[in-house]
Amino acid sequence: MLKINGKSIVGWGIAALVVAGIIGTNMYQEKGSNPDSKKVVYAFYPLTGTVANLGKEAQKYTQIWEKLHPEAPFQIKFIDSESKPDRAVSALNQILLKEKDPIVISLFSFIGKATIPIIEKTDGFIFAPATIISMGEGVTHYQRIGSSISDALTPLVNYIQPAQKVAIINLDDEYGVLNSTYFKDEILKKGAHLTIQETLRFRDLDVRISVYKVLETKPDIVYVTGTASMAYSNIFKELSVQEFKGIVLADNAFQNKSNLENIAGINLHMFAAIPPMDGFKTNYPQAVEEIQNANMELYYLPAEIFDTFNLINYTFKNNLPFTQETYTKMGQWKGVIGDMILPGNGDSLYPFIMVQYKNGKFVSVTE
Numbered sequence: 001m002l003k004i005n006g007k008s009i010v011g012w013g014i015a016a017l018v019v020a021g022i023i024g025t026n027m028y029q030e031k032g033s034n035p036d037s038k039k040v041v042y043a044f045y046p047l048t049g050t051v052a053n054l055g056k057e058a059q060k061y062t063q064i065w066e067k068l069h070p071e072a073p074f075q076i077k078f079i080d081s082e083s084k085p086d087r088a089v090s091a092l093n094q095i096l097l098k099e100k101d102p103i104v105i106s107l108f109s110f111i112g113k114a115t116i117p118i119i120e121k122t123d124g125f126i127f128a129p130a131t132i133i134s135m136g137e138g139v140t141h142y143q144r145i146g147s148s149i150s151d152a153l154t155p156l157v158n159y160i161q162p163a164q165k166v167a168i169i170n171l172d173d174e175y176g177v178l179n180s181t182y183f184k185d186e187i188l189k190k191g192a193h194l195t196i197q198e199t200l201r202f203r204d205l206d207v208r209i210s211v212y213k214v215l216e217t218k219p220d221i222v223y224v225t226g227t228a229s230m231a232y233s234n235i236f237k238e239l240s241v242q243e244f245k246g247i248v249l250a251d252n253a254f255q256n257k258s259n260l261e262n263i264a265g266i267n268l269h270m271f272a273a274i275p276p277m278d279g280f281k282t283n284y285p286q287a288v289e290e291i292q293n294a295n296m297e298l299y300y301l302p303a304e305i306f307d308t309f310n311l312i313n314y315t316f317k318n319n320l321p322f323t324q325e326t327y328t329k330m331g332q333w334k335g336v337i338g339d340m341i342l343p344g345n346g347d348s349l350y351p352f353i354m355v356q357y358k359n360g361k362f363v364s365v366t367e
Contacts, residue, residue, distance in 0.1 A: 038075045041312060042095060043105040044115065049083025050203060050229055051108070053258040054301070058107055058130075061302040064290045065309045072309075073316045074103070081107075085114035092118055100124070103322060105308060106142075108227065109133045109174040116142045125322035127312065129304035132178060134347055140324045145311070145340070146304045147252065147275070147350040149182045155273035155354040156249050157183065160221065162191035167219035169210065169235055171226025173202045179225040179251055195219045204231045211238040221247045228253040233262035240266035247271060254357070255299035270357035271365070275300050275350050279337040287336070300350075307335040 043062060046055035059078060066076060079095075081088035088111045095102050101123035106112045112128040119126040120141045129145040132152065160166060166187055170180035176199075184194060195217035198210045214222060222239065226232045232253065239248060240263075250272040253259065277298045281288050284306065291302060311333060320326050327333075328344040341349040355362040 038073060039103065039316070040077050040099075041074050041103045041105065042077050042079050042092075043107070044079045044081045044088050044091070044111060045105075045107050046083040046111070047078065047080040049081075051083045051227060054130075054228060054256060055081070055083070055107065057257060057296070058301060058305055060294060060296060061291070061305040062309065064287065064294065064296075064302075065306055068286055068290065069309070069313060072313050074312065076309075081111050085111055089114050089118060096122060096124075103127075103312065105129065106131070109178070110227070112142075112144075113174055127308050128346075129308045130301060132175060134345070137345055139346065142346045143311075143324060143327050143342075144346055144348050145308045146300065146348060147352065148347060149178055151349045151352055152252055152273060153179060153183055153186070155352055156223065156251065156271075157186040157190070159249065159271065159354065160187045160190055160192050164192050164221060165195050165217070165219045166192050166221045166223060167195045167214045167217055168197040169214055169222060169224050170197070170199055171202050171229070171231060172199050173227045175253065176202075176226030180223075183223055183225070200226075200231055200235070202227070202229060202231060205234060207231060207234045207238050211235060211242060215239075215242055215244060219246060221249060223249045224254075225251055226253065228256035228259045230262065233259050236263045236266055236268065236270075240268050244268065250357075252300050255297075255362075256301070257297040257299070260297075260360075264360070271354065272357060272362070273352050273354055274362065275303060275337050276353050276364075277303070277337060279335075283334075284336045303335065303337045307333065307340060310336070 045058050046052055047059065062076060079091050092115055104119060104124060104126040106115045106126050106128045107130055109131045112131040113133055116126055116135055116139065120139055124141065126142040127145055128142055131144050131146060132149050135142060168180050168184060170176040188194060196214055198214050200207060200210055224235050248268045248270050252274060254272045255274050280298050280303060287306060288298065291298060315322060324346050327342045330342055332342055333340045338351050354365050356365050
């Protein structure tokens with residue numbers, strides 16, 4: 001028969017308490033660093049690949065928002081979409097294996113077009129900043145944050161006069177194709193003459209021949225559109241090298257910090273339609289200070305990032321359902337640059353102004 005030593009029992013008991021204490025401490029520390037009470041919001045940003053520069057900028061703006069909102073009832077997890085829709089879809093499907101109602105941020109149109117239909121089949125919800133696509137009726141699990149094609153391009157269309165000769169250079173990405181199609185249709189309605197439309201691949205770097213073909217048609221105005229990338233920037237540089245004397249028009253993407261750095265020193269008569277930034281300084285001085293201290297720029301991207309997370313924060317704190325109906329009922333949202341209109345169907349409208357890009361600065365102009 002086994003004899004039990006009293007001292008052994010005491011020893012085992014102390015050892016058990018020590019182990020329990022260690023486990024309890026580890027569990028406490030783990031819970032403190034990764035609190036179960038906070039819902040995860042998945043930010044799908046292109047941190048590598050063709051537009052990694054924009055994704056990394058968005059990440060920095062998001063981290064500034066986090067710093068200013070330590071009390072937020074959710075945590076943010078960055079997912080690298082690698083600038084590829086198929087990679088974003090694969091990563092999203094991995095999340096859906098363990099979570100049926102994720103809250104997702106899908107940055108840029110070409111990623112949103114691939115991920116929104118997937119979320120539609122779940123109990124989750126997707127916010128789409130820097131996205132111009134409209135999914136239309138019947139798609140209810142998303143909310144776009146930012147401009148539509150019409151509000152972003154109307155100032156540019158209004159700039160065009162009947163009988164003017166206009167050329168279009170666009171990239172073949174979702175943003176470039178949708179913008180160029182809308183712009184072309186609208187200026188033709190006004191009686192302008194389209195001399196040529198030249199479409200470049202998103203990853204093209206040598207744009208010389210395409211720009212030369214465009215300038216051979218002797219346009220009064222050249223409209224350039226596409227997601228900010230090296231190909232996009234090279235179009236403006238080549239127009240400058242070939243000494244185009246007409247007017248160059250650009251849309252929202254022109255403001256991207258990486259593009260402005262890439263085109264430094266160009267000599268063109270440049271005009272663009274952009275959201276006004278004065279409201280940012282008035283409505284969110286702390287954010288502006290943090291952004292400037294980080295040597296970052298104030299333009300549409302940080303505005304849409306801040307509006308996205310402010311809206312998510314508001315939804316959580318007021319215990320509202322993450323549904324399209326919630327935001328449609330709001331009708332509008334007080335954004336960092338001004339009121340963002342929420343007309344329904346996941347759409348949104350931003351204010352825009354016409355500016356001239358001159359000596360490295362944007363100067364407001366009267367249309």
